[in-house]
Amino acid sequence: xxxxxxxxxxxxxxxxxxxxxxxxxxxxxxxxxxxxxxxxxxxxxxxxxxxxxxxxxxxxxxxxxxxxxxxxxxxxxxxxxxxxxxxxxxxxxxxxxxxxxxxxxxxxxxxxxxxxxxxxxxxxxxxxxxxxxxxxxxxxxxxxxxxxxxxxxxxxxxxxxxxxxxxxxxxxxxxxxxxxxxxxxxxxxxxxxxxxxxxxxxxxxxxxxxxxxxx
Amino acid sequence: xxxxxxxxxxxxxxxxxxxxxxxxxxxxxxxxxxxxxxxxxxxxxxxxxxxxxxxxxxxxxxxxxxxxxxxxxxxxx
Numbered sequence: 001x002x003x004x005x006x007x008x009x010x011x012x013x014x015x016x017x018x019x020x021x022x023x024x025x026x027x028x029x030x031x032x033x034x035x036x037x038x039x040x041x042x043x044x045x046x047x048x049x050x051x052x053x054x055x056x057x058x059x060x061x062x063x064x065x066x067x068x069x070x071x072x073x074x075x076x077x078x079x080x081x082x083x084x085x086x087x088x089x090x091x092x093x094x095x096x097x098x099x100x101x102x103x104x105x106x107x108x109x110x111x112x113x114x115x116x117x118x119x120x121x122x123x124x125x126x127x128x129x130x131x132x133x134x135x136x137x138x139x140x141x142x143x144x145x146x147x148x149x150x151x152x153x154x155x156x157x158x159x160x161x162x163x164x165x166x167x168x169x170x171x172x173x174x175x176x177x178x179x180x181x182x183x184x185x186x187x188x189x190x191x192x193x194x195x196x197x198x199x200x201x202x203x204x205x206x207x208x209x210x211x212x213x214x215x
Numbered sequence: 216x217x218x219x220x221x222x223x224x225x226x227x228x229x230x231x232x233x234x235x236x237x238x239x240x241x242x243x244x245x246x247x248x249x250x251x252x253x254x255x256x257x258x259x260x261x262x263x264x265x266x267x268x269x270x271x272x273x274x275x276x277x278x279x280x281x282x283x284x285x286x287x288x289x290x291x292x
Contacts, residue, residue: 039280046279126258166267
């Protein structure tokens with residue numbers, strides 16, 4: 001079994017230049033490289049933790065647990081995935097461990113309950129908000145509303161949604177991080193989005209506060 | 216409610232993300248052209264995804280970042 005600092009194993013992916021520099025410095029024994037890695041990624045990992053754990057203290061614990069594992073395992077990192085993806089994989093594991101026994105259990109979001117349905121007697125209506133640019137729609141109130149709604153998602157859906165839509169990882173990358181097949185990632189993402197779309201629709205109609213995702 | 220509407224709704228995320236095969240994609244496009252209810256649903260779904268993807272990260276308080284870096288330094292010692 002090789003490692004990044006000794007070998008050039010086959011199957012290495014190209015790292016982002018800043019990450020490659022940090023890895024090279026780490027391999028050269030530069031003790032400051034991990035601090036600089038924290039500068040580069042702690043904020044994003046913290047935001048991810050906040051969305052998954054729902055409070056600052058647990059998010060900070062999660063980031064620290066992640067960096068403990070970085071210290072433990074970075075020498076064995078073989079570069080078969082991007083450094084950023086590896087960090088989020090460690091962070092996802094830390095989240096899953098942390099919430100065990102503490103937060104909501106995983107549960108299913110049945111698609112039936114999220115299907116908007118049609119009233120054949122009512123004329124179809126394309127709401128105004130769906131015509132406006134996203135940048136113009138996002139304000140502090142909507143952001144707070146969505147943060148509450150995201151928090152209500154069952155954790156097994158929330159983690160996929162957060163990695164995919166909020167952190168911008170691809171379906172394949174999320175599958176790799178969470179050991180899920182691509183169809184499983186797509187199914188969870190779609191149901192999470194369908195739940196949140198319904199909440200957004202309620203927000204714009206002024207008819208709902210974010211509900212528990214048990215419906 | 217038509218069964219076709221329900222079936223297409225199930226694939227809407229893949230359709231929006233461009234992760235669907237061409238035949239199914241063409242079928243959904245044709246359905247959206249003929250079904251105004253599904254077209255309205257698609258419009259709100261697509262805009263919702265755009266909003267999610269524009270939300271951006273929550274900022275990290277500077278004192279939290281300082282504490283995390285101090286924790287890393289102490290763990291390395």
